[in-house]
Amino acid sequence: KAGVTQTPRYLIKTRGQQVTLSCSPISGHRSVSWYQQTPGQGLQFLFEYFSETQRNKGNFPGRFSGRQFSNSRSEMNVSTLELGDSALYLCASSPTGGHTDTQYFGPGTRLTVL
Amino acid sequence: GESVGLHLPTLSVQEGDNSIINCAYSNSASDYFIWYKQESGKGPQFIIDIRSNMDKRQGQRVTVLLNKTVKHLSLQIAATQPGDSAVYFCAETSGTYKYIFGTGTRLKVLA
Numbered sequence: 001k002a003g004v005t006q007t008p009r010y011l012i013k014t015r016g017q018q019v020t021l022s023c024s025p026i027s028g029h030r031s032v033s034w035y036q037q038t039p040g041q042g043l044q045f046l047f048e049y050f051s052e053t054q055r056n057k058g059n060f061p062g063r064f065s066g067r068q069f070s071n072s073r074s075e076m077n078v079s080t081l082e083l084g085d086s087a088l089y090l091c092a093s094s095p096t097g098g099h100t101d102t103q104y105f106g107p108g109t110r111l112t113v114l
Numbered sequence: 115g116e117s118v119g120l121h122l123p124t125l126s127v128q129e130g131d132n133s134i135i136n137c138a139y140s141n142s143a144s145d146y147f148i149w150y151k152q153e154s155g156k157g158p159q160f161i162i163d164i165r166s167n168m169d170k171r172q173g174q175r176v177t178v179l180l181n182k183t184v185k186h187l188s189l190q191i192a193a194t195q196p197g198d199s200a201v202y203f204c205a206e207t208s209g210t211y212k213y214i215f216g217t218g219t220r221l222k223v224l225a
Contacts, residue, residue, distance in 0.1 A: 004157070031211070033211070033212065033213070035215075042203075042215055042216075042217050042218060043158075043203065043205075043215035043218075044215075045212040045213065045214070048211040048212055050211075055211045056210055056211040056212050058212065090157050090158070092157075097211050099145075099146060099207070099209040100146045100163075100165060102148060102160055102163060103148075103160075103213060104160060105150075105157035105158045105159070106157050107155075107156055107157045108156075108157050
């Protein structure tokens with residue numbers, strides 16, 4: 001089975017722009033979660049989607065949004081980029097997002113905001 | 115590859131020795147715990163998990179110990195190899211569709 005894929009792998013944007021990142025989960029997985037990873041804050045939960053519904057959201061401003069499509073693929077969007085948004089954005093998938101479902105991570109998208 | 119933590123605690127271990135990586139978790143309601151390994155330039159990779167109704171679980175060369183009384187988790191790696199060099203994260207969840215990750219420990223294997 002192919003793993004979680006994320007595109008693009010690297011992005012460079014300038015402050016004020018917006019960006020869309022894409023995640024394709026493992027085939028058959030319907031839950032997709034997004035995390036932001038920075039040296040200072042570590043891995044922080046952004047949001048989780050299942051069957052096109054957001055079930056949980058982390059403590060991030062409204063500039064961070066996401067969605068999930070009927071084929072379980074997911075996108076996240078960051079608007080009005082700030083320098084502090086520079087990070088590795090990781091997507092993880094699991095079969096149902098259930099209590100003891102293991103999340104499997106993609107390689108991440110490295111976003112640099114200049 | 116990117117840096118996953120400029121000021122991570124570091125554990126240096128001689129090749130062939132055993133490694134023990136510790137993690138204190140925060141939520142007493144958490145009942146599922148996972149250890150991940152992250153190599154430079156890659157996403158976290160699942161190593162082993164444990165449910166709260168267990169206190170020990172073994173995998174291939176790895177063992178996870180859970181002490182719910184003091185909210186402590188540890189990962190033991192037997193016969194540490196150079197390929198084990200990475201950053202290790204523990205994660206906890208209490209069924210709210212999200213994982214909470216620890217800050218991570220960098221493991222360096224010395225030849």
